[in-house]
Amino acid sequence: MIPGRKSNHPSFRRSFLFALQGFRTAFSLERNIKVMLAGGLVAVIAGFALRLDPVSWGVIFLCCGSVLSMELINTAIETVVDLVSPEFHPLAGRAKDIAAAASWVLCILVAGAGLVIYGYALFRLLGLA
Numbered sequence: 180m181i182p183g184r185k186s187n188h189p190s191f192r193r194s195f196l197f198a199l200q201g202f203r204t205a206f207s208l209e210r211n212i213k214v215m216l217a218g219g220l221v222a223v224i225a226g227f228a229l230r231l232d233p234v235s236w237g238v239i240f241l242c243c244g245s246v247l248s249m250e251l252i253n254t255a256i257e258t259v260v261d262l263v264s265p266e267f268h269p270l271a272g273r274a275k276d277i278a279a280a281a282s283w284v285l286c287i288l289v290a291g292a293g294l295v296i297y298g299y300a301l302f303r304l305l306g307l308a
């Protein structure tokens with residue numbers, strides 16, 4: 180709900196536009212978002228090259244989406260921390276470090292999933308699996 184507004188919720192279309200605006204802001208401010216989008220593009224190109232099966236494509240899309248979403252949430256947490264604690268504070272640092280850790284944990288697990296999926300697809304393409 181927007182503070183001071185009469186209606187409780189913006190329309191579905193306006194909500195989508197707010198989300199789009201949030202994405203554009205995060206994209207322009209965060210280098211990690213650009214890196215992750217580039218990584219997603221490489222993953223899709225590699226998927227076509229290795230002729231992934233439909234289930235593998237589904238997993239790859241889910242992985243790309245979850246990594247990107249987690250980085251957006253991380254960026255939102257950093258923004259709120261900067262708002263409530265513009266000064267140096269150990270708890271502010273801790274909150275940012277934990278949010279960054281959440282993103283890295285997901286990235287490491289997704290890298291593992293990618294290794295298995297692309298590795299298996301490569302072996303299959305070479306007739307080794």
Ligand SMILES: Nc1ncnc2c1ncn2[C@@H]1O[C@H](COP(=O)(O)OP(=O)(O)OP(=O)(O)O)[C@@H](O)[C@H]1O
Nearest residue numbers: 211253257264265266267268269271272275276279
């Ligand atoms: N207000 C603060 N008080 C204490 N430590 C802070 C504060 N702001 C940032 N830090 C420390 O500096 C680190 C980097 O903070 P910064 O806001 O630059 O994040 P970032 O480098 O943009 O993170 P990411 O790479 O995930 O986007 C934090 O993880 C935290 O350890």
